[in-house]
Amino acid sequence: MAFTIPVRALVAFVCAYPLLDWISYTHPMAHFNITPWNPQPALAIALLMTYGQRWLPAVTLVIAITEQLIRDTATPWQIDITAALVLGLCYGAMAQALTQQFRISPRLDALRDVLRLIGIVILGSLLTGTLYVGTLVAGNAGPAVQFPEALLRFWIGDGVGMLVFLPMTLMLADDARRRQLAAMLFKPETLLQATFIVATLLFIFGQNLAEQVKFFYLLFLPLVWVSVRSGLLGSAVAALLIQTGIIIAVHITGQTPLSVFELQTFLIALTVMGLFLGVTVDEREQAELALRKSQKLAAAGQMAAALTHELSQPLTALANYARAGQLLVIADSPDRSQLEETMNKLVAESRRTADVVRRLRDFLQHGAMRMEQADLVALLENSVARLQDAAAAENTMLKCHVPAGPLPVTIDTLQIEIVLRNLLRNAIDAACDNPAEPREVHASIACDSAREVTVSIVDSGRGIQRGQSEQIFEPFETTKARGMGMGLAVSRAIIEAHRGRLWAEDGGKAGTLRFTLPIGDIDHE
Amino acid sequence: MSDLRSRYTVFIVDDDLSVRDSLSLILSLKGFRNATFACAEDFMKALQPDWSGCVVADLKMPGMSGLELQQTLASRVPPLPMIIISAHGDVASSRVAFKADAVDFLEKPFDDEQIVQAIELAMNRLHDRESDLQARQRREAGLARLSTREREVMQLLGEGLQNRAVAEQLGLSPRTVEVHKARVLAKLGIRNVAELVRLVDATD
Numbered sequence: 001m002a003f004t005i006p007v008r009a010l011v012a013f014v015c016a017y018p019l020l021d022w023i024s025y026t027h028p029m030a031h032f033n034i035t036p037w038n039p040q041p042a043l044a045i046a047l048l049m050t051y052g053q054r055w056l057p058a059v060t061l062v063i064a065i066t067e068q069l070i071r072d073t074a075t076p077w078q079i080d081i082t083a084a085l086v087l088g089l090c091y092g093a094m095a096q097a098l099t100q101q102f103r104i105s106p107r108l109d110a111l112r113d114v115l116r117l118i119g120i121v122i123l124g125s126l127l128t129g130t131l132y133v134g135t136l137v138a139g140n141a142g143p144a145v146q147f148p149e150a151l152l153r154f155w156i157g158d159g160v161g162m163l164v165f166l167p168m169t170l171m172l173a174d175d176a177r178r179r180q181l182a183a184m185l186f187k188p189e190t191l192l193q194a195t196f197i198v199a200t201l202l203f204i205f206g207q208n209l210a211e212q213v214k215f216f217y218l219l220f221l222p223l224v225w226v227s228v229r230s231g232l233l234g235s236a237v238a239a240l241l242i243q244t245g246i247i248i249a250v251h252i253t254g255q256t257p258l259s260v261f262e263l264q265t266f267l268i269a270l271t272v273m274g275l276f277l278g279v280t281v282d283e284r285e286q287a288e289l290a291l292r293k294s295q296k297l298a299a300a301g302q303m304a305a306a307l308t309h310e311l312s313q314p315l316t317a318l319a320n321y322a323r324a325g326q327l328l329v330i331a332d333s334p335d336r337s338q339l340e341e342t343m344n345k346l347v348a349e350s351r352r353t354a355d356v357v358r359r360l361r362d363f364l365q366h367g368a369m370r371m372e373q374a375d376l377v378a379l380l381e382n383s384v385a386r387l388q389d390a391a392a393a394e395n396t397m398l399k400c401h402v403p404a405g406p407l408p409v410t411i412d413t414l415q416i417e418i419v420l421r422n423l424l425r426n427a428i429d430a431a432c433d434n435p436a437e438p439r440e441v442h443a444s445i446a447c448d449s450a451r452e453v454t455v456s457i458v459d460s461g462r463g464i465q466r467g468q469s470e471q472i473f474e475p476f477e478t479t480k481a482r483g484m485g486m487g488l489a490v491s492r493a494i495i496e497a498h499r500g501r502l503w504a505e506d507g508g509k510a511g512t513l514r515f516t517l518p519i520g521d522i523d524h525e
Numbered sequence: 526m527s528d529l530r531s532r533y534t535v536f537i538v539d540d541d542l543s544v545r546d547s548l549s550l551i552l553s554l555k556g557f558r559n560a561t562f563a564c565a566e567d568f569m570k571a572l573q574p575d576w577s578g579c580v581v582a583d584l585k586m587p588g589m590s591g592l593e594l595q596q597t598l599a600s601r602v603p604p605l606p607m608i609i610i611s612a613h614g615d616v617a618s619s620r621v622a623f624k625a626d627a628v629d630f631l632e633k634p635f636d637d638e639q640i641v642q643a644i645e646l647a648m649n650r651l652h653d654r655e656s657d658l659q660a661r662q663r664r665e666a667g668l669a670r671l672s673t674r675e676r677e678v679m680q681l682l683g684e685g686l687q688n689r690a691v692a693e694q695l696g697l698s699p700r701t702v703e704v705h706k707a708r709v710l711a712k713l714g715i716r717n718v719a720e721l722v723r724l725v726d727a728t729d
Contacts, residue, residue, distance in 0.1 A: 308613075309612045309613050310612075312612040312613075312632075312633040312634050313541045313543065313544055313612060313633065314543060315633070315634035316544050316547070316548075316610075316612075316633040316634040316635065317541075317543035317544050317546070317547040318547075318634075319634055319635075319636065319637065320544075320547030320548055320550065320551045320637060321547045321550070321551075323551055323637045324547065324550045324551045324554055327551070327554045327555070328554065331554075342550065345543070345546070345547065348543075349543055349547075352543070
């Protein structure tokens with residue numbers, strides 16, 4: 001087995017463990033040295049989970065040294081060593097349970113994992129407390145009568161420490177989560193949320209001692225906000241911030257150890273709620289992402305099927321023309337005009353084939369759509385202008401009604417051009433199908449909402465039969481004499497990839513198709 | 526074989542101009558008379574009662590589909606054998622086509638050899654049916670020309686009786702029966718009593 005020493009992680013652990021212990025060494029309970037928050041065990045567990053149990057002796061050594069350095073060491077050294085051994089073994093067992101028994105992912109992106117993590121922390125800290133306090137009582141370091149209270153305080157202190165620190169530390173060990181954290185910290189909203197948390201803490205600790213606990217529930221508000229917006233990572237960071245704030249406030253306002261324990265009990269409830277809410281938000285987002293991906297895949301599949309069909313036509317013709325050319329060469333007639341004509345047709349068909357392949361490639365590449373800022377008004381005007389000749393040839397008026405000035409949208413210009421061309425061509429054909437005069441096609445843009453813009457193409461055709469407005473989007477569904485009936489299927493796939501909608505108005509006298517595009521930046525994964 | 530190519534026409538019905546045009550070119554070069562139509566409706570409009578040949582039709586066309594065209598032509602006399610060509614052949618449509626007696630179901634893109642083979646099969650089938658039809662028509666004409674006596678002789682011979690037995694039953698001499706038998710065979714254009722028995726069986 002390859003064996004590398006995680007130098008950076010070890011150095012970080014050796015520095016951070018005593019440092020955290022030192023910072024959090026406040027309001028200790030007499031004789032037992034039990035503090036109301038104990039974040040450092042999370043570091044030990046995270047290290048063992050990430051790098052394996054072979055570091056358990058080293059971790060235990062660090063624990064033992066730290067205890068000697070920081071704690072009030074009136075107790076005999078044998079007891080201190082035994083207590084450090086108990087702590088090391090218990091943290092090792094918890095790490096073992098989390099990685100080997102439950103195989104939770106350090107990314108913590110499933111509710112199941114978070115549930116198990118919380119369960120192990122709560123049971124594990126109870127067990128650790130029982131053994132640790134028991135060791136001290138057995139070694140006469142503390143009075144036996146205080147066993148229940150000491151156990152409760154240990155349980156809460158270790159429990160809250162691990163609940164706040166362990167998810168955070170684990171996520172920091174994961175690359176994707178680290179990137180997510182960096183992105184989150186640079187969002188303006190994060191600053192706002194942090195300000196809200198600090199303000200709430202200031203308000204709570206501005207009250208007199210008796211009132212403080214009463215207002216503690218206010219902290220749920222910013223925590224819910226952060227969890228809903230940023231998921232588990234957000235709630236872990238928020239819980240850490242709240243814990244830090246509480247400790248600072250407790251130092252400044254000079255609380256009794258008892259009231260600090262009360263606050264910490266609240267913090268447990270707060271943190272557990274935040275973790276659950278955060279992971280639920282994460283899971284929902286993952287499900288949404290998976291759904292969107294599968295939709296995109298389905299659209300690409302639909303497109304591929306449609307284009308395969310369209311490829312087989314020119315391929316058939318190509319084979320025939322090529323064979324005909326061969327026969328004409330063999331016949332060796334002095335008149336070369338037919339051979340020449342056949343060869344020209346062959347070239348034309350191969351161009352048609354290449355065109356289909358190009359379209360397929362353009363579409364399949366939409367996983368990496370080339371999103372750019374474009375002016376929808378100019379785009380529509382250009383598309384309409386390009387089809388004026390075709391419309392005039394069919395005696396159709398093609399008119400464009402657009403708002404003045406540019407309308408910036410973030411789109412793949414090429415693909416939206418395809419959609420506009422498809423829809424406008426369809427509309428011209430539909431207008432021609434109707435013998436009624438005058439033949440007209442109207443293209444218009446409406447910005448009736450701040451979030452999206454609607455493009456409408458209305459023709460003077462017979463309209464879409466009631467109940468048919470969905471059917472026309474099926475591939476190969478066509479009412480036209482030409483074309484394969486895939487234009488609308490492809491157009492819808494493109495618009496949906498842009499997070500818009502494309503639909504046909506059901507019934508009605510005129511044919512109406514509309515699509516929406518979101519305004520402003522849209523993030524594409 | 527090549528007389529069939531000039532006797533029958535291949536009717537190409539496909540909405541894709543290039544497919545239609547290229548198919549027509551290659552078939553012409555191979556000596557098949559052919560005509561092209563952009564849709565089934567155009568073909569039905571143009572179709573004359575005396576046209577004889579086979580149809581190569583695309584499965585999916587705007588308006589009437591290849592399968593619908595096949596259904597419409599199913600009861601036509603003389604029959605027009607169908608070859609369905611398709612860019613998205615699925616098992617279900619090919620089943621429908623074959624159940625309705627299609628000669629072949631080809632997926633695009635196909636080889637010119639494949640389509641020629643299918644067309645030749647269709648023409649052979651057409652030729653066989655036409656020969657059958659002609660033979661039957663000849664026989665019916667012959668039957669109409671038989672005298673009453675000759676018809677009685679034919680009937681009894683057809684039931685398997687020997688000349689002598691026929692003669693006894695009709696009160697004729699065996700020799701006379703022999704003469705009538707020879708005339709029946711000549712008028713119906715058949716060679717022996719065995720064929721006569723089959724004919725009588727078929728007409729009963």
